[in-house]
Amino acid sequence: MDDYYTTDRKMSTMQDTKIAASGVQVYYADNHAIKDVNVDIGDKTVTAFIGPSGCGKSTFLRCLNRMNDTIDICRVEGDIKIDGEDIYDKKVDPVQLRAKVGMVFQKPNPFPKSIYDNVAYGPKIHGLASSKADLDNIVEKALRRGAIWDEVKDRLHAPGTGLSGGQQQRLCIARAVATEPEVLLMDEPCSALDPIATAQVEELIDELRQNYAVVIVTHSMQQAARVSQKTAFFHLGNLVEYDDTDTIFTNPKDPRTESYISGRIG
Amino acid sequence: MSNLLIIGIVLILGAVGFLLGRQRALAAAGGDARNLHSLPKYYGANVGLNAIVPAFGVLIVWLLAQPLLVNANVSGMLDEGASAGARNLLMADVRRVADGLDTAVSQGALTAEGAANLGTDTDNVREILADVGVALGSEVTAQTLSAAQRYRAMSATGNIWKTIIVIAASLAGLALAFMVTKPSFRARNIVETGVLAVLIFAASIAIMTTVGIVLSLVFNTIEFFRLYAASEFFFGLRWNPSFSGRGGGSELGIIPLLWGTLYISLVALIVAVPLGLFAAIYLSEYASKGVRAFAKPLLEVLAGIPTIVYGLFALLTVGPLLVEVFGEGGFLGVSWMAGGTAVMTAGLVMGIMLIPFVSSLSDDIINAVPQSLRDGSYGLGATKSETVKQVVLPAALPGIVGAILLAASRAIGETMIVVLGAGAAARLSLNPFDAMTTVTAKIVSQLTGDSDFASPEALVAFALGITLFVITLALNVFALYIVRKYREQYD
Amino acid sequence: MTDATVTPPMRAKGKSLMADDARTQKRNAAERRFKAYGIIAILVGLSFLVFLATSILRNGIPAFTQTVVQVEFTLTQEEFDAAEGTLLKTSAYTDVFVSKLTEQVSAQGLDVEVDGKAVERLLGKVGGDLREFYKENPDQIGQPAQFQLAAASRVERYLQGKLTRDMVVDGRFLEKTDLDIVDALVDAGIITSAFDWNFITGTDTGVDNPGGAGIGASVIGSFFMMLVVLFLSLPIGVAASIYLEEFAPKNRFTDLIEVNISNLAAVPSIVFGILGLAVFIQFAHLPQSAPLVGGLVLTLMTLPTIVISTRASLKAVPPSIRDAALGVGASKMQSVFHHVLPLAMPGILTGTIIGLAQALGETAPLLLIGMVGFVAREYPDGLASGLLDPNSAMPAQIYTWAARSDEAFFEKAWGGIIVLLLFLMTMNIIAIILRRRFERRW
Ligand SMILES: Nc1ncnc2c1ncn2[C@@H]1O[C@H](COP(=O)(O)OP(=O)(O)OP(=O)(O)O)[C@@H](O)[C@H]1O
């Protein structure tokens, strides 16, 4: 298992807790998809969610910015706090929450607009730019942080849907970054990408860690090992094990984690 | 012999053929159906169809050809010098007299012989025919009468030959098919080929209908442009047909009608598009399942109501109501509206009719926008309305434009609402409270009543019709093209 | 990528989620407004529907009732002989009627002057009706008999409040004093309203007798048209759909058919009227105003609808059924006719009924083939006469009434609409039931 250690990014000390979830239950109508999950997610940390397909990784991720509100049959119970504030409190506006907790999806989903408008969309609706020049600035910065600036700077007004799959995904990351979130949720951001694009995105994630708490769902254990400091293993809706990435991959406590990592379940 | 009787005889021959064919096949197989190539009923069907189909083919061709031949022959007897239009009029008279004579004979007012020997100098044909309920516009000239008699004679001969030949064809088909019936004969394959031919024929009726529409429009329009300059029709600013006599003094410019059509359609779209679009957005993005299940079918009821109902609603309810508001001494104290029929009346009601049309189409189109785009937008912290306005609608725009174009084509082709609600006066005015008229309304008014197709006043309806046909067809083809392109994008 | 790492976020971190900032409040207000527009649009649409429905019901229901004068009296033999003995027999009967009426009114303690002229203005030629009745039923003489006589349409409109006293200009039709009589008769319970069977079963009348007009004959006209549409469009539509869906190779010819069908579905109905006029009447010399011609035109109009829905039903039958039939050695034709078609039948019938309902309400093409402006005074006798004799059809009859200048016909038009909508509703409900009953999920 040594070959997982392609980086030396170790957690020195646990950062402040950014998100604290306790006793989270999620139901899709009668289907109990998340069963009593407790997890603390640190700030300026990359946390990876791993687990077999259908175990509820995406579902839990979508609880963190209340994207599940858009699904009629979905019901969330329990307690999720960001910076000590309960995000399911009645007073919380999911719109404001999502500005703070950005999301990147599995399949790249650029809007059918120009590259520029894709990135400018978030800043515009949140009123982050005071002038056109300001907006241009934000867009450029976001595209640079999305590691795609050099590829698109000459065609900012071409449609975003005309890019390649990898470029589209990086555009979506830039789009998410442009709204200045504090937490970035990424649901299998690299599953549509080739190894080179994946490497670019991974590097990007590592850089984003400086400013954000990043939560990433991935099916690739190598990827989890490469980019994350903490890893959570989900199985059948349960959070089986949550620990430092090193520990999970070298010394798992639960036999289920062990067998998943060594490829026996999943 | 009447056509119905002929058809009946052929059908009976078919039934007889079926029984004979089946029996012969069975007999040839020694009573054991397993020795046959196909089931016995296929042998029967083969004989039956052979008795029916060719005979019907002959009948149809005959029915189409006979009037043409008789007409050509009889109109040769008429004035050599007369123009085509006048000749058509004369032929219409001839046919009317001939029909009248038929009626007189069938009612017993004349003997068949008497009808054939009638003469203008000895008998008052007009009176005889009036007695049996056939009213003629003018006295019957000798020429017309003899042409009519010739017409009848030829038709009668034709009818006798028709009967003989059709029945002979039926018998021949029957006999031929009967002869070839033997166990090794592949009856099923033959019958199935025949059935396939029938299916293809049924499918090509769509083409024939289009051809029929185009031909009936084109020929009459050409006839119209012989009598009336095309440039004056297409660019004329006045619509003022004269009803005094045959032709002369009419102004038949299409511009005021097109203006009325477009103006009313515009009003209708101004009503229908925002309402329909917002309803569709609400139903697809906001409404709960219950509300949707309740409101959507109810709105669609509006589309199922016949247009005559909307027409009456415009004429008797909406028009007077609008006059009470915008008319003299009305609610608003303005006197913009003189009468109940107006662009506004028709447009408003047509708009109501189009709401479900716009909303269902837009609903479909909005639903085709992938959820991932919405998720992307929500994930950035956009509200629903921001997502709809900035992501969903732009993505659905081509489809929605297509839907609006389809609605526009509906509005342009709508007849009853404008006939009852828009007024009869052709006018080039900007006031939406004025009565105006449309292409469809004028098609109706020029073609109802006296159906004398020789005057430019009647023929202009065909030119109007072809204009309407071309406009709506172009809009539709374009709209469907856009919608299809849009669908492909998200498939 | 070095330049990306140093930028600090511009927004203040750690802003509380609990309080909406001003911008969010504004955005949420916009959100509520937008949602409200949607609700308003739906409510406006639905209120149009309600408005339309109430206006139909309010204006149309009076067409189903009729104001009648109900009198019961006994005509003695002497009175009969006396009346028959006079020179003006019918007016003698009128006088008898007047005296009996006065008797009944004054028995109720009311006092109005009634004379023969007034009675004729209110009820029409009463004397003639009475005389006819007693001549035909001599045994009724000396027996108490109940008479229900239809009141003139102006009386009806007066009672509905559509005609006021000031509007009455004395004359041949109605005098102001007549209205006093009417009031008294209403008080006496002699004028009542009864269901107007004549509206359902009757035929159209000329322009001068709105009261007697009925929609019956045109219902029959519509019925014959629908018969033609059903018997032509169902087999042709099904045959065409089977060909296109099951047999058609992908080539120019079938493409052409497809394009034609989708375009015909969008051709304005008035154009089909022109086609009918030019081909069936001008060219083929079929009779004007005949339900046969109307049916042919509507068939051509309905075909695309039926073909589209039939193809959808055929497409819904899973290919495994076809394969199963072919697998046991059936020919392609047999697999379609024995297996696919029966399974698709409920869907086809539903589509056909909806197509028929559309055709039933269609008016514009009928205007051009002469089913309007023609007064349908008679019922057809038999199939051939039903198909070939001039008749009207429901929507055409409604249009005819709406186009007449006498406002009394408008009520008939609204009533006709109620009848038409009842038919359409029934057809749609049948279609829905059929769909629910036989809907199959594969
Ligand atoms: N929109 C939905 N409606 C109903 N059930 C859902 C929905 N989304 C997910 N589920 C159910 O919730 C459970 C968890 O699904 P989820 O998408 O969270 O899995 P996952 O771990 O992300 O899987 P994968 O790795 O394949 O993406 C599954 O059983 C799934 O069927």
Ligand SMILES: [Mg+2]
């Ligand atoms: Mg997932």
